[in-house]
Amino acid sequence: MKVQVKNLRKEFGRTLAVDNISFSFDSGHVFGFVGPNGAGKTTTMRIISTIEEPTDGDVLLNGISVCEEPELARRTVGYVPDTLPQHGDITVHEYLDFFARAYGLKGKKRTAAVEAIEEFTNVAGIREKHLKALSKGMKQRVSLGRALVYDPDVLVLDEPAAGLDPRARVELRELLMLLAERKKAILISSHILTELTEICNGVVIIERGKILETGTIDEVLKKSTPRRTVAVRVLDTRNNELIKELLQTPFVENAREVTNEIHFEFAGDEAAASEVLSALVTKKFKIIEFRQTRANLEDIFMNVTKGGVQ
Amino acid sequence: MSIASMKSHLAHWREWELNPIVIKELRQAVRSWAVTGMLLLFLLVLFIASLGFLITNTFDNDANLQLGAGLFTTFLVILTISSVFFIPLYVGIRVAAERQENNPDLLYVSTLSPFRIIFGKFLCGAYMAILFFSACMPFMAFTNLLRGVDLPTVFFILSFLFLVVCAANMVAIFLACLPLSRPFKFLFILYGIGQSITLIVPLMYLSFRMMESGIGAMMARREIWIGVITDVGLILAVIGLFFTLAVALISPQSSNRALPVRLYVTIIWLLGGVASLIWVIQTKNGYLMLSWTYSTFILMMLSLLVVVSNVDRLSLRVRRTIPASAIKRIPAFFFFNGAAGGLLWIAGILTVTYFTARWVIHVYPPTIAVEENRHWFVTTAAYAFDYSLTALFIQRKYLSKRPSKMAGILAVFLAALWAIFPTIVLFFLNQLSWKSVEGLELGNVFNLFVQHDERERRLHQLFALGWLLLAMLINAPWFVRQMKNFRPLARISSEAAPPVLN
Numbered sequence: 001m002k003v004q005v006k007n008l009r010k011e012f013g014r015t016l017a018v019d020n021i022s023f024s025f026d027s028g029h030v031f032g033f034v035g036p037n038g039a040g041k042t043t044t045m046r047i048i049s050t051i052e053e054p055t056d057g058d059v060l061l062n063g064i065s066v067c068e069e070p071e072l073a074r075r076t077v078g079y080v081p082d083t084l085p086q087h088g089d090i091t092v093h094e095y096l097d098f099f100a101r102a103y104g105l106k107g108k109k110r111t112a113a114v115e116a117i118e119e120f121t122n123v124a125g126i127r128e129k130h131l132k133a134l135s136k137g138m139k140q141r142v143s144l145g146r147a148l149v150y151d152p153d154v155l156v157l158d159e160p161a162a163g164l165d166p167r168a169r170v171e172l173r174e175l176l177m178l179l180a181e182r183k184k185a186i187l188i189s190s191h192i193l194t195e196l197t198e199i200c201n202g203v204v205i206i207e208r209g210k211i212l213e214t215g216t217i218d219e220v221l222k223k224s225t226p227r228r229t230v231a232v233r234v235l236d237t238r239n240n241e242l243i244k245e246l247l248q249t250p251f252v253e254n255a256r257e258v259t260n261e262i263h264f265e266f267a268g269d270e271a272a273a274s275e276v277l278s279a280l281v282t283k284k285f286k287i288i289e290f291r292q293t294r295a296n297l298e299d300i301f302m303n304v305t306k307g308g309v310q
Numbered sequence: 311m312s313i314a315s316m317k318s319h320l321a322h323w324r325e326w327e328l329n330p331i332v333i334k335e336l337r338q339a340v341r342s343w344a345v346t347g348m349l350l351l352f353l354l355v356l357f358i359a360s361l362g363f364l365i366t367n368t369f370d371n372d373a374n375l376q377l378g379a380g381l382f383t384t385f386l387v388i389l390t391i392s393s394v395f396f397i398p399l400y401v402g403i404r405v406a407a408e409r410q411e412n413n414p415d416l417l418y419v420s421t422l423s424p425f426r427i428i429f430g431k432f433l434c435g436a437y438m439a440i441l442f443f444s445a446c447m448p449f450m451a452f453t454n455l456l457r458g459v460d461l462p463t464v465f466f467i468l469s470f471l472f473l474v475v476c477a478a479n480m481v482a483i484f485l486a487c488l489p490l491s492r493p494f495k496f497l498f499i500l501y502g503i504g505q506s507i508t509l510i511v512p513l514m515y516l517s518f519r520m521m522e523s524g525i526g527a528m529m530a531r532r533e534i535w536i537g538v539i540t541d542v543g544l545i546l547a548v549i550g551l552f553f554t555l556a557v558a559l560i561s562p563q564s565s566n567r568a569l570p571v572r573l574y575v576t577i578i579w580l581l582g583g584v585a586s587l588i589w590v591i592q593t594k595n596g597y598l599m600l601s602w603t604y605s606t607f608i609l610m611m612l613s614l615l616v617v618v619s620n621v622d623r624l625s626l627r628v629r630r631t632i633p634a635s636a637i638k639r640i641p642a643f644f645f646f647n648g649a650a651g652g653l654l655w656i657a658g659i660l661t662v663t664y665f666t667a668r669w670v671i672h673v674y675p676p677t678i679a680v681e682e683n684r685h686w687f688v689t690t691a692a693y694a695f696d697y698s699l700t701a702l703f704i705q706r707k708y709l710s711k712r713p714s715k716m717a718g719i720l721a722v723f724l725a726a727l728w729a730i731f732p733t734i735v736l737f738f739l740n741q742l743s744w745k746s747v748e749g750l751e752l753g754n755v756f757n758l759f760v761q762h763d764e765r766e767r768r769l770h771q772l773f774a775l776g777w778l779l780l781a782m783l784i785n786a787p788w789f790v791r792q793m794k795n796f797r798p799l800a801r802i803s804s805e806a807a808p809p810v811l812n
Contacts, residue, residue, distance in 0.1 A: 053562065053626065058624075058626075067626045068630050071421060071423075073523070074421055087338075089338045089342065090337065090341075094337055098330055099333045099420065101327065101330035102419060102420040103421050104421060106327055107327075
């Protein structure tokens with residue numbers, strides 16, 4: 001399954017929510033969609049899920065256009081919105097059964113699909129409970145189950161981790177990893193960027209409807225911060241001497257002391273870093289820690305975005 | 311549905327399943343305290359009524375041969391009030407509540423078509439009506455044992471009432487689907503309650519008349535069946551109209567919402583015209599053609615407000631379905647989304663209606679004078695187009711940043727302003743006398759109906775037609791642009807695809 005977002009543009013009256021964006025991702029991958037509030041993430045996700053129609057451009061789900069054949073495209077995409085199911089008078093099982101029916105599953109096939117999804121999302125034990133009585137985490141699981149019940153190839157999740165406790169977040173992350181293993185193409189938006197770094201293969205950073213960065217996590221990290229930061233901790237107190245020594249070393253810049261550690265920016269590759277370490281050991285510095293601290297998605301997000309909305 | 315797919319559908323009848331919406335709605339209805347409570351109350355009232363009726367009549371010394379009819383009437387009042395009032399209210403509130411959500415639980419973006427969703431809601435209402443009717447049925451069957459009413463009459467009246475309840479349900483679903491805010495929806499609920507009350511009284515009267523006349527005994531008469539078929543046809547046409555409108559309302563904005571509505575209206579207009587013509591030929595009375603003419607006129611005036619509020623820019627989805635061939639594109643222009651095509655569609659239907667009615671009246675002179683109708687039809691239609699086209703021009707030219715629905719609101723505002731403002735000024739200028747208001751006020755469509763002088767009516771007609779000509783001229787560039795833009799869209803080439811992450 002290949003998802004291609006092509007020159008997508010969406011206007012709401014005078015507001016340009018999405019401004020000519022293009023990106024694509026493939027099955028078996030989790031793709032992060034990052035941006036400040038009002039950046040156009042939800043609009044893009046709603047277009048991919050056939051809820052909204054673009055003003056211009058298109059989204060192809062394995063070649064099926066969401067503009068031309070939304071009914072057909074809808075069968076291949078499961079959407080988990082940022083709002084949770086609110087029905088007071090329907091049980092978890094009835095809710096999932098309804099959507100299985102709505103997507104055309106019949107007879108034993110439907111029963112099996114609903115039971116499998118209840119097991120997978122771990123809601124089998126609460127299947128007879130009313131939706132109203134569920135916790136936020138459980139509702140999120142039911143919402144995910146609803147999107148998965150007809151086994152779509154593409155999964156679009158809008159802020160699925162918002163408001164979940166740490167355990168529910170870890171469980172959700174594990175579920176998403178499992179889904180990626182099952183060859184689903186997953187697009188996920190979240191403000192918890194550390195989590196995205198752990199589960200995503202690729203990322204799109206969007207602001208004011210425009211893409212700022214896109215690519216695999218490594219590509220984006222390299223592109224945004226070509227220099228890595230290295231932290232060195234020594235047993236003795238020769239920090240000033242170490243800083244002087246480091247500043248004379250090739251590829252090293254901006255060496256300084258940060259809470260009993262020496263931090264410096266290093267433009268060289270892995271082999272060059274190893275040579276720096278060897279040289280320091282040769283010069284009798286008692287090194288007990290030498291680690292690279294590369295900028296994470298959160299740092300990149302703060303660097304590339306300006307916090308503006310349309 | 312093609313013939314092949316229909317054959318396949320019929321061949322797999324074992325796999326047929328109920329509409330998912332019906333299952334969901336009925337599951338929710340079973341758990342609803344509103345439905346259970348109402349049903350229990352309904353049964354309790356029926357029981358108390360029958361008990362009270364029987365006890366009071368037991369002390370009568372004379373044998374009451376109309377006891378069954380009296381009791382049936384009591385049950386009918388209870389059933390009519392509860393079903394016409396409660397069921398549409400329940401169905402309407404449920405749909406409105408679902409539509410109120412921002413993500414209406416994704417119900418409206420599943421693979422269920424808008425047709426199936428509305429049909430499911432409608433069926434749910436019908437099942438609820440069956441539930442109430444079946445609860446009442448044993449009581450009503452019992453009245454037959456007490457004499458005074460025959461079973462065919464009971465079934466006939468109940469069938470008629472059931473059809474009316476279905477129509478009321480459909481209207482409630484349509485009102486609930488209107489994209490309005492919560493306060494407006496609340497106002498519509500109040501309006502619906504008011505309409506239910508006004509519907510109950512004539513319905514009761516009609517049912518009593520049917521019972522008194524013993525309709526069950528007259529079923530062999532041809533006239534009865536002509537009347538029944540006409541009434542049932544009209545109720546079904548109303549259900550169909552509101553059904554089509556509700557489907558259009560919940561269809562995605564990008565879809566061709568106008569197509570099914572305009573096609574349906576055109577079909578019922580044609581069928582209504584043919585039926586009226588047959589009726590006229592049978593009775594040799596051209597007057598009967600007027601009911602079709604009036605209903606077409608009202609329907610088209612309402613359509614005019616909706617049509618001028620249509621957006622100019624067609625969605626990508628609609629543009630991609632515009633036929634490439636010019637021969638197919640011309641009729642498509644009339645029926646697809648868009649104000650320009652809609653205006654032509656309305657003008658076409660009104661013109662054909664007017665000349666057909668004139669021709670029929672000429673061939674079959676009516677028993678009652680209808681010459682006055684000719685004046686108001688042309689002049690009122692011309693005024694309606696005047697206001698609409700003027701509003702359309704103002705909206706497109708000066709308020710283009712505002713939503714296109716402003717045009718419809720503006721048209722009503724212009725008509726109201728022109729009707730009220732000069733009237734108030736004249737009232738004050740003429741020493742607080744309404745006498746002057748009855749004089750000629752060109753441009754005021756309501757003034758036309760108080761004019762009885764032929765010369766003044768003619769002046770109104772000339773003014774309306776002159777204004778129409780001017781409105782057409784100022785809108786001509788916009789209209790030509792709309793026609794030119796009505797072309798199929800080229801597809802985006804797949805070569806421009808962005809690189810895939812893998």
